[in-house]
Amino acid sequence: MPYTLTGLATHQEDIKKSRFLALADAVQGPADAMRFFAAHSVADATHNCWAYRIGGEYRYNDDGEPGGTAGRPILQAIEGQRCDRVAVLVVRWFGGIKLGPGGLVRAYGGTAAQCLRLAAKSELIDEVSVDCHCPFADMAIVQSRLAGFQARIVDEAFDGEGVRWRLAVARGQEKSLAEAFLNLTRGQGKWHFAL
Known part of the structure; x- marks a missing residue:
């Protein structure tokens, strides 16, 4: 390890x-x-x-x-x-x-x-890379939950509607975090695995 x-x-x-x-x-x-x-x-x-x-x-x-x-x-x-x-x-x-x-x-x-x-x-934890877009209204609640899924923000950029994050998520936690992310943003957030 x-x-x-x-x-x-x-x-x-x-x-x-x-x-x-x-x-x-x-x-x-x-x-x-x-x-x-x-x-x-x-x-x-x-x-x-x-x-x-x-x-x-x-x-x-x-x-x-x-x-x-x-x-x-x-x-x-x-x-x-x-x-x-x-x-x-x-x-x-x-x-x-x-x-x-x-x-x-x-x-x-x-x-x-x-x-x-x-x-x-x-x-060191094996991680997968995820790109997501979170509306401003949900940013604080989503950010507060990342650590619980062994996720961290690698890159951050703001636009007129919210924040784009590149996340590093512990392998095995990505699906649970994706589900929580969609629930926390009431389906308004965008989520996809980075290449």
Whole structure:
């Protein structure tokens, strides 16, 4: 069962005079991961190495460290902790002692793994995507019932008649929520499964 993080997690280690700071958080897509890295990278650090995994998509960056000694071990830490929809940044301030390829792999991978081990996690739920349109008059009541069906709003746009929502609904709850949605909107709402 995959897990994601419930908030920002950090962990710091000093290894042979180099300081390693790992920061990890949940992300919804690659653009979200890149924003996380941009927001948390430290300009005066020696290296800002990172990795993310979002479903079948993953990417990593060694940021000047020898190839395969930083980004890939961070990705392996994400996979080893059975995490998904997670981005991890490990910032290094060089302390004057070279660690060698094996030492770098252990330092980056170990710091990332410990950060994820200590992080608050929640189980990822298999979700289906639904598009719906809800009249303004029913918006508050419908929104208040979403959590009861393990549903969350992914995107929201307003028009002259109401709100268009893209919902992520726990698989198995979509039919019950569709029925409740139509009842709450007295048949005025529109509901269809997104492609």
